[in-house]
Amino acid sequence: MTETPPLTPAEFAHRYRIPILLVILVGVFMAVLDNNIVAIALPTITSDFNVPLGQSQWIATAYIITIIATVLIFGTLSPVLGKARLYICGMALFVASSAACGLAHTLPLLVLSRIVQGIGAAMLMSISMAIIMQVFPLHERGKALGYVTATVGLGLIIGPALGGVLVEALGWPYVFFVNVPIGIVMLIPAVRYLKLEETGSKIGKLDSPGIALFIALMAGVALFVNELANPPVNMTSLSAYAVFTLAALAAFVLRERSARNPLMDLSLFSDRRFVLPSASLVLYFVATFILIIILPFYFEGVMGWKPLQVGLVAFVMPVAMIVSAPVFGRTYDKRPSKNYPAIGVLGMGGGFFLCGYGFATQSVLVIVIALILAGLFRSIFQGPNTIEIMGSLPAEKAGIASSLLVILQDLGILLGISAGSILLVLQLNALGYTGAVLDAGAGMLPPIFANAMYAGGLCCVVAAMVTYKR
Known part of the structure; x- marks a missing residue:
């Protein structure tokens, strides 16, 4: 009787690509969740530690800054360490540091634990896209990346709501403890299925x-x-x-x-196929987080809504993205086009302009329609644009490209949050108002919020012009 030869790593990864995708999606979900779940707990943490808000904000910013600063390092090291080993170690570190965050009894200890947690998240995120590109054949990558887009949207949806429930019911440490059982459970399939064909590349001195x-x-x-x-x-x-x-x-x-042996291969930035979709991605996230940062202020300051009502409206765009992302991913696989990213981000800009009009006229119906459109067109943009970036580089640079994607995304988030705040404050200052935004009054605020959304729409238009393929 002839024995069946063992599967090669490449054959094993292809056969078990669905469990591998599930492991990657859970890691992405946890990393995204911890980007925004903490925001809802900040007031409670600030009170418990009896520190100024300016100090407690480092709980949030230390995490994202650490990811930006270290993700490229792990992308560079991934050919040497191995993508599977790096991912598994990253998940273990993320779980352990999440437990340390929940157990921290002083602010310095909590910030330090968040920095370690950011390192674990960077290890996970640095090679997530590279693993998906490796284990899925070309005709399935759009659908797989569509699930990643949907997972990011799910993290954005659940973060604030889950944070509020956990803080109110169990206390702020549980916004960190929630990662522990999830991560421990997912380490089992990660060890079982992440057996990838590794290049075994070597780099010189770091x-x-x-x-x-x-x-x-x-x-x-x-x-x-x-x-x-x-x-x-x-x-x-x-x-x-x-x-x-x-x-x-x-x-x-x-x-x-x-x-x-440079940390970053600057020759990447001489390749238009990489630079243009990358610039479009940054502008896309700037526009997205202008909306995310100002939406709660609009509904609370202008419409007088409660946070729970605001949260329901905030669900609209991510839900539209979650529902549509796999559908557009399959469409891309069947009918690929290099201009899907341009169409998607331009349509998203149209949704932002319509949202600005809804802000100006105080029409909830128009705002909801605009958010649905923006969510649908985000799905058209994000997956295909990611494929354009990853596909512009040779396979041996996949780890670096995956890391750069995370840097570009988080840089856009950082700039978008700042831009949203700056747009509001500068307009209020120009009108002679220097108090809190929510106290400015419904008579002053609608055009200010509308202008901020128009600025986000312009970012999308520029992004479409940058990424359009003639």
Whole structure:
């Protein structure tokens, strides 16, 4: 009797690509969830630790800054460490640090635990897309990435609502403890099915100066936009942050050009196939988070709604994205087109302009329709645009490309949050108002929110122009 030869790693990964996808989706979900679930717990944490809000905000910002600063490092190391090993270690670190966050009894310990949690999230996110691109054949990648898009939307939906329930029912530590059982359960299939064909590539000496300069650059960007978004702006501090950021950028570029084994291959940014969809992705996230940051202020400040009512409206766009993403993913697989990203982000811009009109006229119906349209067109944009970015680079650079996707996404989020705040505050200051946004009154606020949405719509139009293929 002839024995069946064992499956090769590539054959094994292809046969079990669905369980592998499930493992990846859970990791993405946890990382996205922790990007926004903490926001709802901040007031309670601030009160419990008896610290100013300016200090407690580092609980949120330390996480995202750490991801931006380290995700490229893990993408660079993935060919050496192995994508499967890196992902499993990342999930284990994320689970352990989540438990440490919940057990932290001082603010410094909590921030430190969040930094470690951000490192675990960066390990997960740095090679998630690369793993999907590796295990799924070309004709199934659109659908697979559509599920990733839907998972991101699910994380955005559940985060605030789940955070509120956990804080009210069990206390703020449970916004972190919730990750522990999920992560432990998913480690079992991760170890069982993540047996990938690894290239076994080697890199020379790690670019330690490049790593230090990149971390400094990201810290400078975060400090600069944070200062700009919190008026009254201290011009001395703002100028110092700007000089520091530009100096770090110049030093990083010079270092990477001369390094034998650079952290970041700057030649990527000479390839239009990579640069244009990447720029479009940043603008897309800037526009998205302008909306996300101002929507609650509009409904509470203008319409007088309660947070629960606002949360229901905030569900509309992510739900539309979740429902439509797999459908458009299958459409892309059957009828691929390089202009799906341009169509998607342009349609999203149309939804944003319509939302601005709804804000100005105080029409809830128009706003809801606009959010549905924006969610549908987000699905058309995000999956195909990700494929364009990942497909523009050779297979051996998949880990780097996956890491850069995370950096671009989080940079867009950071800039979008800051832009939303700046747009509101500058307009109010121009009208002579310097108080809290919610106290400005329904008579003053509608056109201000409308203008902010028009700015988001313009970001989408520019993104469509950038990514359009003639």
